[in-house]
Amino acid sequence: MQKIAPFLWFDGQAEEAANLYTSIFRNSRITEIQRYGEAGPGEKGSVMSVSFELEGEAFIALNGGPAFTFSPAISFFVHCETQDEVDTLWAKLGEGGGQPRQCGWITDRFGVTWQIVPTALGRMLRDKDAAKSKRVMQAMLEMVKLDIAALEAAYEGR
Structure with missing residues (x-):
């Protein structure tokens, strides 16, 4: 247990x-x-x-x-391997009145907040090349649902 x-x-x-x-x-x-x-x-x-x-x-x-309600101050971080997984979870958690938030966060119809995050993001943000990680951070800050291809493009400087 x-x-x-x-x-x-x-x-x-x-x-x-x-x-x-x-x-x-x-x-x-x-x-x-x-x-x-x-x-x-x-x-x-x-x-x-x-x-x-x-x-x-x-x-x-x-x-x-x-008596009590949920707040984004507590959220569930979900590691996703593929864009399909990000897209699927994002869509299902958003059904019925969910609220998309910045940087991969989404609040479901019950008020519970989830972070739907590709595992590749962590790798890119930890890169020893500060310019690469900075570009990825800037790209992520402009996103609502995270897009792996766009994050990789930022990482590579495209």
Whole structure:
């Protein structure tokens, strides 16, 4: 069992969010749904929490009510190998009212923020040639969804 797991507070959408996330990421599944009983505070039989895995990592989603909301101050960083993976995740997380943000960040319809980032970006930003990494950083800062070909063009000075 994973020692530390993200715990996400939703306002009645925990099961819907968990179903969306497990449909998007491979090696993902719902592992348990807990329902409110006689003691409440939710309606008896309604979903209290959903435990699920994304890419083998444990998460817990709670239907805790409107007291707290999400903020981009906490986000999930997703390493992507290909542009197709970037495009697919970007599209699926943006469905139903998601909000694209700068530099590969997107907030889904539940308010959870994700960073959809090609692994090649890290390699380019760590290059010992400061001019190359600076060009890549400048290109990235001008993007919303990250474009690997455009980042590589900046890296190569094209």
